[in-house]
Amino acid sequence: MRTNIDWETTMANTDRAFDIIAIVVGIILGLAMIGQGAYKLYNGINDGADPLFYIGHTITVLGGISVIILSPMNRIKMTGAYAMTLGMSRFCLRWNDICATSDPRVIFVELIFVVLAANFVRVGIYYARGKVVSQLSMTITASILVGTDILLIVVDQYAEELLRFVPFGIDSNFYVMNALMYAALIGLLDTKIIRENTELAKHAKVLDRVRSAYALGEDSYITEETAKCLLERSGPLWKDVNDGTVRSEMAFTIIHHELEASAIAQVWEGKDPIYLTIVDEGDSVFNANRFRIDDLTESDGMLFGYGKDGTRFKIIVKAGDEE
Numbered sequence: 001m002r003t004n005i006d007w008e009t010t011m012a013n014t015d016r017a018f019d020i021i022a023i024v025v026g027i028i029l030g031l032a033m034i035g036q037g038a039y040k041l042y043n044g045i046n047d048g049a050d051p052l053f054y055i056g057h058t059i060t061v062l063g064g065i066s067v068i069i070l071s072p073m074n075r076i077k078m079t080g081a082y083a084m085t086l087g088m089s090r091f092c093l094r095w096n097d098i099c100a101t102s103d104p105r106v107i108f109v110e111l112i113f114v115v116l117a118a119n120f121v122r123v124g125i126y127y128a129r130g131k132v133v134s135q136l137s138m139t140i141t142a143s144i145l146v147g148t149d150i151l152l153i154v155v156d157q158y159a160e161e162l163l164r165f166v167p168f169g170i171d172s173n174f175y176v177m178n179a180l181m182y183a184a185l186i187g188l189l190d191t192k193i194i195r196e197n198t199e200l201a202k203h204a205k206v207l208d209r210v211r212s213a214y215a216l217g218e219d220s221y222i223t224e225e226t227a228k229c230l231l232e233r234s235g236p237l238w239k240d241v242n243d244g245t246v247r248s249e250m251a252f253t254i255i256h257h258e259l260e261a262s263a264i265a266q267v268w269e270g271k272d273p274i275y276l277t278i279v280d281e282g283d284s285v286f287n288a289n290r291f292r293i294d295d296l297t298e299s300d301g302m303l304f305g306y307g308k309d310g311t312r313f314k315i316i317v318k319a320g321d322e323e
Contacts, residue, residue, distance in 0.1 A: 026071030026078050033064030056092030079188045080127025087120025116141050132197040139189050142182040149179035220256040221316035227303050231296050
């Protein structure tokens with residue numbers, strides 16, 4: 001027994017499921033940030049840490065709260081808050097390490113992390129305002145930090161003899177959590193809602209709308225009689241109008257599978273081009289505005305139209321009943 005699948009419903013349910021998963025992931029990330037920050041603050045109180053240490057981990061806790069709040073509301077802003085939190089907290093912690101040492105190796109390494117953290121903050125601010133920018137920049141930054149954390153974990157766990165080349169202490173648990181957080185950011189940046197709201201994606205949508213406004217399905221067709229009347233600008237389908245603007249016009253049908261769209265071609269007074277308009281879309285696939293055709297040609301069973309304004313189309317010509 002054959003089962004008909006409602007693909008539109010299936011796609012809608014799939015998108016809804018991914019939205020729910022993304023919200024849950026956001027909440028989990030927020031809770032992880034709160035847990036990590038609170039744990040470090042607790043340890044810092046016992047160890048008498050420096051002010052920047054407290055500031056950095058306080059930012060992590062507050063950022064975790066904002067991520068939880070924003071997760072079900074706006075995923076783009078949530079991603080921005082998440083990136084800003086990672087950036088600001090890491091900036092404070094790395095700067096604290098710089099202030100606590102005179103070792104040029106440590107300073108050099110930490111400055112690199114400071115710059116990467118600043119980039120998180122810079123780009124995160126745009127996301128927090130609902131604007132998707134520098135998706136690739138933030139992904140590369142997070143990837144570098146993930147790779148660095150994993151390398152340090154491997155060195156600490158499996159290559160202790162290399163620790164003498166590392167100019168700072170390694171807390172594997174802390175770096176594991178960091179790596180997971182950076183990996184989560186990479187995942188967030190690759191979600192559908194982020195990809196579809198990049199500047200490039202928005203430009204592509206605009207271009208698709210422009211194309212669709214002048215597009216016909218690839219296997220759409222008109223009859224031979226229609227094509228002949230359009231090419232010769234005369235014939236039984238044309239009727240005189242002479243209303244001061246339109247000299248003559250013809251109505252015809254464009255067919256696409258079981259769907260049909262009514263169209264009108266017009267020749268205006270004192271104008272050479274043909275002006276073509278899809279006037280009755282109904283439930284068809286067509287979505288067209290009036291456009292200008294400066295040249296019509298027929299070749300190999302296809303009718304080609306060209307306009308000086310950039311309009312281009314082609315449509316199949318089939319034998320059929322006269323309209």
